[in-house]
Amino acid sequence: xxxxxxxxxxxxxxxxxxxxxxxxxxxxxxxxxxxxxxxxxxxxxxxxxxxxxxxxxxxxxxxxxxxxxxxxxxxxxxxxxxxxxxxxxxxxxxxxxxxxxxxxxxxxxxxxxxxxxxxxxxxxxxxxxxxxxxxxxxxxxxxxxxxxxxxxxxxxxxxxxxxxxxxxxxxxxxxxxxxxxxxxxxxxxxxxxxxxxxxxxxxxxxxxxxxxxxxxxxxxxxxxxxxxxxxxxxxxxxxxxxxxxxxxxxxxxxxxxxxx
Amino acid sequence: xxxxxxxxxxxxxxxxxxxxxxxxxxxxxxxxxxxxxxxxxxxxxxxxxxxxxxxxxxxxxxxxxxxxxxxxxxxxxxxxxxxxxxxxxxxxxxxxxxxxxxxxxxxxxxxxxxxxxxxxxxxxxxxxxxxxxxxxxxxxxxxxxxxxxxxxxxxxxxxxxxxxxxxxxxxxxxxxxxxxxxxxxxxxxxxxxxxxxxxxxxxxxxxxxxxxxxxxxxxxxxxxxxxxxxxxxxxxxxxxxxxxxxxxxxxxxx
Amino acid sequence: xxxxxxxxxxxxxxxxxxxxxxxxxxxxxxxxxxxxxxxxxxxxxxxxxxxxxxxxxxxxxxxxxxxxxxxxxxxxxxxxxxxxxxxxxxxxxxxxxxxxxxxxxxxxxxxxxxxxxxxxxxxxxxxxxxxxxxxxxxxxxxxxxxxxxxxxxxxxxxxxxxxxxxxxxxxxxxxxxxxxxxxxxxxxxxxxxxxxxxxxxxxxxxxxxxxxxxxxxxxxxxxxxxxxxxxxxxxxxxxxxxxxxxxxxxxxxxxxxxxxxxxxxxxxxxxxxxxxxxxxxxxxxxxxxxxxxxxxxxxxxxxxxxxxxxxxxxxxxxxxxxxxxxxxxxxxxxxxxxxxxxxxxxxxxxxx
Numbered sequence: 001x002x003x004x005x006x007x008x009x010x011x012x013x014x015x016x017x018x019x020x021x022x023x024x025x026x027x028x029x030x031x032x033x034x035x036x037x038x039x040x041x042x043x044x045x046x047x048x049x050x051x052x053x054x055x056x057x058x059x060x061x062x063x064x065x066x067x068x069x070x071x072x073x074x075x076x077x078x079x080x081x082x083x084x085x086x087x088x089x090x091x092x093x094x095x096x097x098x099x100x101x102x103x104x105x106x107x108x109x110x111x112x113x114x115x116x117x118x119x120x121x122x123x124x125x126x127x128x129x130x131x132x133x134x135x136x137x138x139x140x141x142x143x144x145x146x147x148x149x150x151x152x153x154x155x156x157x158x159x160x161x162x163x164x165x166x167x168x169x170x171x172x173x174x175x176x177x178x179x180x181x182x183x184x185x186x187x188x189x190x191x192x193x194x195x196x197x198x199x200x201x202x203x204x205x206x207x208x209x210x211x212x213x214x215x216x217x218x219x220x221x222x223x224x225x226x227x228x229x230x231x232x233x234x235x236x237x238x239x240x241x242x243x244x245x246x247x248x249x250x251x252x253x254x255x256x257x258x259x260x
Numbered sequence: 261x262x263x264x265x266x267x268x269x270x271x272x273x274x275x276x277x278x279x280x281x282x283x284x285x286x287x288x289x290x291x292x293x294x295x296x297x298x299x300x301x302x303x304x305x306x307x308x309x310x311x312x313x314x315x316x317x318x319x320x321x322x323x324x325x326x327x328x329x330x331x332x333x334x335x336x337x338x339x340x341x342x343x344x345x346x347x348x349x350x351x352x353x354x355x356x357x358x359x360x361x362x363x364x365x366x367x368x369x370x371x372x373x374x375x376x377x378x379x380x381x382x383x384x385x386x387x388x389x390x391x392x393x394x395x396x397x398x399x400x401x402x403x404x405x406x407x408x409x410x411x412x413x414x415x416x417x418x419x420x421x422x423x424x425x426x427x428x429x430x431x432x433x434x435x436x437x438x439x440x441x442x443x444x445x446x447x448x449x450x451x452x453x454x455x456x457x458x459x460x461x462x463x464x465x466x467x468x469x470x471x472x473x474x475x476x477x478x479x480x481x482x483x484x485x486x487x488x489x490x491x492x493x494x495x496x497x498x499x500x501x502x503x504x505x506x507x508x509x510x511x512x513x514x
Numbered sequence: 515x516x517x518x519x520x521x522x523x524x525x526x527x528x529x530x531x532x533x534x535x536x537x538x539x540x541x542x543x544x545x546x547x548x549x550x551x552x553x554x555x556x557x558x559x560x561x562x563x564x565x566x567x568x569x570x571x572x573x574x575x576x577x578x579x580x581x582x583x584x585x586x587x588x589x590x591x592x593x594x595x596x597x598x599x600x601x602x603x604x605x606x607x608x609x610x611x612x613x614x615x616x617x618x619x620x621x622x623x624x625x626x627x628x629x630x631x632x633x634x635x636x637x638x639x640x641x642x643x644x645x646x647x648x649x650x651x652x653x654x655x656x657x658x659x660x661x662x663x664x665x666x667x668x669x670x671x672x673x674x675x676x677x678x679x680x681x682x683x684x685x686x687x688x689x690x691x692x693x694x695x696x697x698x699x700x701x702x703x704x705x706x707x708x709x710x711x712x713x714x715x716x717x718x719x720x721x722x723x724x725x726x727x728x729x730x731x732x733x734x735x736x737x738x739x740x741x742x743x744x745x746x747x748x749x750x751x752x753x754x755x756x757x758x759x760x761x762x763x764x765x766x767x768x769x770x771x772x773x774x775x776x777x778x779x780x781x782x783x784x785x786x787x788x789x790x791x792x793x794x795x796x797x798x799x800x801x802x803x804x805x806x807x808x809x810x811x812x813x814x815x816x817x818x819x820x821x822x823x824x825x826x827x828x829x830x831x832x833x834x835x836x837x838x839x840x841x842x843x844x845x846x847x848x849x850x851x852x853x854x855x856x857x858x859x860x861x862x863x864x865x866x
Contacts (some may be wrong), residue, residue: 028699033616033638034637035616035636035637035638036616036617043373106572119717119719119720120671120704120714120720120721121720144279144745149349149351151349151351151352152351152352152354153494154316154319154321154345154347155345155352155354156345157321157338157339158319158339158341158343158345158370159341159366159369159370160339160340160369160370160761161369165369167367169369170354173354173356174354174356176356212705213397215676215705216271218609219609219676219677219678219679219705220632220677220678220853221630221632221633221635221636221638222636223636244309248429252356255399256355256399257355257399257400257401257402258355258356258357258401
């Protein structure tokens with residue numbers, strides 16, 4: 001028997017069910033312009049239309065592709081940096097100092113410089129994402145690496161795992177809880193940075209992602225479309241968090257009894 | 261337990277003039293030790309006397325400050341799967357793999373690297389030996405403390421190492437389980453004829469398991485029991501109980 | 515039933531009270547929000563908030579500010595409470611102006627016709643009350659290999675202020691006329707303000723072409739190898755009003771508002787004629803003595819040397835007038851491109 005209280009899932013449903021009529025009530029009760037608060041029906045139909053016509057789907061796909069590519073590059077870089085900094089204590093400290101300096105910088109703050117250096121193309125968006133993902137992943141990887149129990153290290157040595165083999169077969173799974181925590185932060189930061197970057201950069205190579213979608217809805221004063229875009233960003237954000245990360249967590253560190 | 265077995269003349273592991281520790285805090289000072297094939301050497305000693313350091317040096321996990329480690333006639337400096345370590349820590353099975361996968365992992369990277377076809381049989385056999393055939397698909401965190409240590413034994417003996425290095429492997433389980441595990445280890449050693457360097461602070465355990473019992477203190481080793489003694493021999497027990505070094509030691513166990 | 519039971523728990527939760535209070539608070543706030551929208555009908559006009567943007571197309575508004583023309587015209591209004599507080603706000607783009615008007619933070623906004631029409635179509639209730647200027651506009655490239663619109667590849671990026679801006683609609687009209695597809699460039703637009711767009715163009719690698727207005731247009735055209743792929747007038751097919759003035763729906767027929775609007779029109783007419791005089795000076799290449807102070811004050815206002823301003827205004831294509839040109843053509847074009855419904859927009863425009 002759980003502690004007396006309420007299932008968060010049901011609470012979530014109840015909350016949404018309360019917010020929706022509240023939205024309509026405020027809108028109608030206050031006779032607020034549909035440009036400020038569009039009716040739910042028109043938001044829904046804008047969403048549906050975007051999905052059916054495929055325009056919204058293309059933008060979603062593009063945004064996800066960007067973030068996956070950026071995250072992939074950042075992951076490879078982070079592992080490489082971890083490897084390098086294990087080889088030399090000087091590098092380790094240098095990376096630590098750089099991390100302390102750059103980790104707190106929101107990717108969007110770097111945008112003006114990135115525009116100067118990497119231009120306004122896809123590469124600039126990727127740089128923003130890589131920055132947002134790299135530092136949290138690296139700092140978590142390093143923390144995780146430091147906390148690998150000695151028994152596992154020695155077990156690895158006993159089976160003659162050294163160098164990359166040790167990293168892949170012992171260090172990677174052993175630091176996985178930390179990696180996952182780092183990826184969670186990275187996702188939150190990267191997703192926000194991506195949407196902001198897309199809103200600033202405009203269309204890139206054929207389409208512009210969800211940020212651009214919202215920007216273009218805004219300039220055409222299409223409020224329902226604007227809210228539909230915001231809704232999609234919210235949904236994807238929480239779907240990735242609650243479905244993907246939770247699923248990975250359940251399939252890995254919870255199954256292994258390794259939760260931090 | 262049938263009679264004593266023949267112990268070869270040539271040592272399988274030889275520690276020569278080993279020193280370890282820091283300049284102002286020497287842990288080991290010119291320690292010599294020979295272990296012969298299929299004998300069980302138990303090392304007793306007060307906590308902090310360097311028992312664990314000795315084991316790590318024997319497994320080449322730690323380089324001695326002076327002296328050399330000779331294994332099967334060769335100087336060694338890196339750990340290998342012929343000298344396997346079993347820890348006290350119940351967390352020593354890798355948690356991201358099931359028990360079965362842990363053993364397969366050991367075989368795959370250890371002795372049976374190039375014989376994948378024989379893994380399945382070997383895994384089944386070693387699980388059978390420790391009585392965990394029904395726990396093959398369980399993850400380490402699902403095992404009780406005693407089961408986890410059995411699993412560690414299965415993983416180690418599955419690799420059929422030449423030498424086992426055991427660091428108080430039964431130190432963190434309750435008394436009945438410890439006794440069970442001790443007898444299991446006796447059976448395993450009898451079947452596999454594996455030479456074992458067994459570190460413990462438990463005198464009864466040393467008396468039960470060891471062919472030879474050594475006490476490690478700041479002055480080096482004191483031999484308590486000769487290797488002609490059969491494990492568990494009553495005279496050995498009496499002799500050990502009366503030894504002044506251990507009598508003092510029994511009150512300051514870690 | 516399990517759900518019922520959980521709901522029962524939920525209703526008995528102590529957290530419910532704060533939750534209900536939050537809902538009440540939201541209602542309260544929304545009433546306030548609605549209130550500030552509806553209750554803007556003061557007997558006296560206390561403040562007048564006017565938004566403009568950057569560039570020479572807004573010259574008459576600069577004259578109005580430097581010469582204090584509006585202050586003089588409105589001096590008699592709101593006598594009991596002192597003077598009408600006139601606030602000039604310079605904003606980065608038409609979207610910002612539209613949103614500020616929507617939030618009831620502006621009374622008058624100046625922008626291109628297409629952004630205004632999009633606002634009308636979305637039923638913001640804005641009124642078109644005056645034209646302001648015609649201006650040279652152009653799509654400029656520094657790439658020698660681009661001779662015409664047809665030379666632009668799908669990978670060439672085009673910088674312009676934003677989709678739905680007058681530059682975007684003009685580009686679509688040109689693309690419709692020359693390439694029979696108004697949307698052909700829609701997926702290669704980069705949304706950038708004029709200064710950023712110019713900077714990107716000058717790097718010669720970020721964007722291939724930039725659709726812009728003076729003075730950025732002139733700077734771009736001065737670059738070696740610069741070529742105007744199409745001018746605003748070519749794209750439109752004739753002259754058109756670049757900037758118009760829109761009135762927020764808060765304006766009523768009340769005497770205060772009517773008087774204020776009349777005053778604004780008088781001040782605007784005055785400054786339009788001064789702006790036209792400046793164009794004459796520029797075309798002659800010499801400033802008439804009586805206008806020397808005007809030139810100095812206006813140049814200082816725009817942070818330009820008088821000589822530079824003179825050179826800019828001597829370029830053909832500037833005309834400052836309250837006449838509104840090309841409204842119908844824009845409505846029909848934007849209808850064809852799917853950005854609005856011309857019948858509805860015409861209806862809404864006539865209603866005012």
